[in-house]
Amino acid sequence: MSKYRITLDGKTYEMDVELLGANGAVIAPAKVAAPVAAAPVAPKAAPAPAAAKPAANAGSGSVVAPMPGTILKVLKKDGDAVKAGDVVLVLEAMKMENEITAPVDGAIASLSLAEGSTVGGGDLLFEVK
Amino acid sequence: MDELWQNSIERLNARRESAKAAGGAERIAKQHSSGKLTARERMEALFDDGTFVELNDQTMSRASDFGMDKKKRIGDGVVTGYGYIHGRVAFASSQDFTVGGGSLGEAQAQRICRAMDKAMEMKAPFISINDSGGARIEEGIDSLTGYADIFYRNTIASGVIPQISVIMGPCAGGACYSPAITDYIFMTDYSQMFITGPAVVKSVTGEVISSADLGGAAVHGSTSGVAHFVYPDDLSCLNGVRELLGYLPQSNLDSTLEVPGVAVDNSAALADIVPADSKKAYDVRDVINSIVDMGSFFEVQPLFARNIVVGFARLDGETIGIIANQSLYMAGSLEINASDKAARFIRFCDSFNIPLLTLVDVPAFLPGSQQEHNGIIRHGAKLLYSYSEATVPKISVIMRKAYGGAYIAMNSKGIGADVVYAWPVAEIAVMGASGAVNIIGKKAIEAAEDPVAKRQELLDDYNEKFMNPYIAAEHGYVDEVILPEETRSKIATAFKMLKTKDKILPYKKHGNIPL
Numbered sequence: 302m303s304k305y306r307i308t309l310d311g312k313t314y315e316m317d318v319e320l321l322g323a324n325g326a327v328i329a330p331a332k333v334a335a336p337v338a339a340a341p342v343a344p345k346a347a348p349a350p351a352a353a354k355p356a357a358n359a360g361s362g363s364v365v366a367p368m369p370g371t372i373l374k375v376l377k378k379d380g381d382a383v384k385a386g387d388v389v390l391v392l393e394a395m396k397m398e399n400e401i402t403a404p405v406d407g408a409i410a411s412l413s414l415a416e417g418s419t420v421g422g423g424d425l426l427f428e429v430k
Numbered sequence: 431m432d433e434l435w436q437n438s439i440e441r442l443n444a445r446r447e448s449a450k451a452a453g454g455a456e457r458i459a460k461q462h463s464s465g466k467l468t469a470r471e472r473m474e475a476l477f478d479d480g481t482f483v484e485l486n487d488q489t490m491s492r493a494s495d496f497g498m499d500k501k502k503r504i505g506d507g508v509v510t511g512y513g514y515i516h517g518r519v520a521f522a523s524s525q526d527f528t529v530g531g532g533s534l535g536e537a538q539a540q541r542i543c544r545a546m547d548k549a550m551e552m553k554a555p556f557i558s559i560n561d562s563g564g565a566r567i568e569e570g571i572d573s574l575t576g577y578a579d580i581f582y583r584n585t586i587a588s589g590v591i592p593q594i595s596v597i598m599g600p601c602a603g604g605a606c607y608s609p610a611i612t613d614y615i616f617m618t619d620y621s622q623m624f625i626t627g628p629a630v631v632k633s634v635t636g637e638v639i640s641s642a643d644l645g646g647a648a649v650h651g652s653t654s655g656v657a658h659f660v661y662p663d664d665l666s667c668l669n670g671v672r673e674l675l676g677y678l679p680q681s682n683l684d685s686t687l688e689v690p691g692v693a694v695d696n697s698a699a700l701a702d703i704v705p706a707d708s709k710k711a712y713d714v715r716d717v718i719n720s721i722v723d724m725g726s727f728f729e730v731q732p733l734f735a736r737n738i739v740v741g742f743a744r745l746d747g748e749t750i751g752i753i754a755n756q757s758l759y760m761a762g763s764l765e766i767n768a769s770d771k772a773a774r775f776i777r778f779c780d781s782f783n784i785p786l787l788t789l790v791d792v793p794a795f796l797p798g799s800q801q802e803h804n805g806i807i808r809h810g811a812k813l814l815y816s817y818s819e820a821t822v823p824k825i826s827v828i829m830r831k832a833y834g835g836a837y838i839a840m841n842s843k844g845i846g847a848d849v850v851y852a853w854p855v856a857e858i859a860v861m862g863a864s865g866a867v868n869i870i871g872k873k874a875i876e877a878a879e880d881p882v883a884k885r886q887e888l889l890d891d892y893n894e895k896f897m898n899p900y901i902a903a904e905h906g907y908v909d910e911v912i913l914p915e916e917t918r919s920k921i922a923t924a925f926k927m928l929k930t931k932d933k934i935l936p937y938k939k940h941g942n943i944p945l
Contacts, residue, residue, distance in 0.1 A: 367759070369798055375792070395763045396712060397710075398709045399760075416690065422796075422800060
């Protein structure tokens with residue numbers, strides 16, 4: 302039995318989906334005994350640690366450059382309130398425009414980069430306090 | 431029944447009861463109160479209902495030093511046996527933390543080894559559930575030899591039967607190396623693995639760190655890459671093991687379970703998921719979920735080296751292994767951890783006859799001193815080696831970027847891909863336009879009256895020439911340029927054709943993969 306969440310016209314439905322074989326036999330590796338049947342769509346059961354980023358010397362609200370590159374856009378400034386997931390910077394690196402987002406809710410601090418400046422991998426970009 | 435029979439039966443029943451009683455009601459209650467199942471309950475949860483059969487339940491230590499003759503218990507701190515998972519036989523051991531902290535002595539090791547030997551003879555998977563304080567100090571070097579016997583068997587069985595380690599409590603010191611040699615490590619949130627614990631770390635280095643921060647599931651699932659799967663508790667974790675085994679064959683001589691799924695082809699959505707502008711990122715898992723059987727994608731190491739996504743899925747009911755560059759993280763570039771992660775996955779799939787699908791959108795190997803000094807050369811080499819060596823069917827889809835050495839490394843034609851597809855927006859080149867023009871156009875730009883205009887002209891020329899899949903197709907490095915909506919059907923057709931692929935490497939003891 303797998304759990305699916307489906308959003309239709311803004312309304313969210315949760316449904317249990319059971320995979321049936323040609324003869325109607327249950328073939329999904331679901332076990333009755335288990336209260337938390339792991340859905341076949343990736344190990345969702347694994348709780349995503351909020352900020353499981355490669356270790357940096359800074360605290361949990363700090364964001365470091367994942368790789369060397371050039372700051373293409375600075376969308377926030379010190380003191381701006383952000384929510385986790387908000388785009389703060391765009392880092393052009395490795396042939397891509399990489400959106401750098403706030404890891405947690407809070408206010409931006411220590412953001413001193415200008416558009417066009419270059420950063421090295423692991424450099425502190427900004428903090429969220 | 432005469433009295434002699436009666437006595438014999440009572441004696442057996444008493445011994446059986448003693449084995450079942452494990453470490454006693456109090457310790458079992460303690461195990462339960464910390465949210466854990468007992469060793470036997472874990473076996474029941476792992477196997478299909480009612481199929482678990484215990485082996486060597488009367489195992490007993492022969493040690494007598496340090497008062498061991500008075501402490502020893504029937505079973506010796508482990509439960510072993512076999513049962514069925516999705517109707518197929520599998521063998522397992524499950525350490526019993528309620529008996530002497532699950533510590534491993536000579537008899538426990540022998541019991542585990544006997545079950546491993548059976549798994550090898552029966553060509554069936556072996557699952558090792560770890561919940562142990564470590565070596566049984568009272569048994570000295572016999573305990574260490576017990577570990578050695580297990581490691582040796584793990585190594586010999588590697589690539590023959592799937593071996594899965596499940597960490598459901600402490601796993602410290604040398605004990606970590608059995609899981610490390612096996613194919614997959616599952617951890618629960620409250621388990622830990624480390625070679626030296628926090629106390630030793632503190633006494634040697636002065637560093638103060640908790641056991642969770644040192645070797646907890648979150649650390650091994652994301653930072654170290656030691657664990658492949660992390661689950662919140664015992665039941666969900668064992669169900670995860672069952673789910674994984676549903677994708678695997680019983681051995682390297684067997685084929686995988688065919689699970690007729692829902693073959694929904696969402697390839698039509700691919701052009702909406704993947705921006706044609708190759709500077710824009712997207713979640714490659716959305717691509718995977720659009721082309722495999724509905725809900726069948728099972729990601730391996732989802733939180734480690736997230737710039738590459740690997741995992742199992744089913745295509746028309748049959749297991750395939752998927753390797754895909756993830757542009758959401760580090761622009762999908764290849765670096766040390768991604769190379770290790772993908773190489774190990776490829777070698778697992780090749781060992782167990784699982785065909786490989788590679789979804790390519792890779793800008794390059796990540797530059798920088800950090801990468802060079804930590805050995806990206808030898809780590810990246812593992813990826814090339816693994817793809818080259820794999821004899822299973824190998825299909826690539828170049829979705830967007832495929833540049834330089836990273837293009838070669840991602841299952842290119844040259845290193846043995848059977849079929850390479852490319853989407854019409856693919857960019858297959860030795861390097862990006864601006865880098866290339868700076869080198870090959872240096873003199874022309876310097877000599878030009880208007881260097882800026884000349885540079886632009888050269889850029890346009892380079893983009894026009896190379897930022898497409900057609901040169902690669904003309905030269906046969908791409909077999910076919912396909913529309914995104916044709917992706918699933920093309921892949922499925924090619925895998926069907928490749929079913930009888932029979933490629934044999936020249937005789938060797940084993941290759942010498944760069945480690």
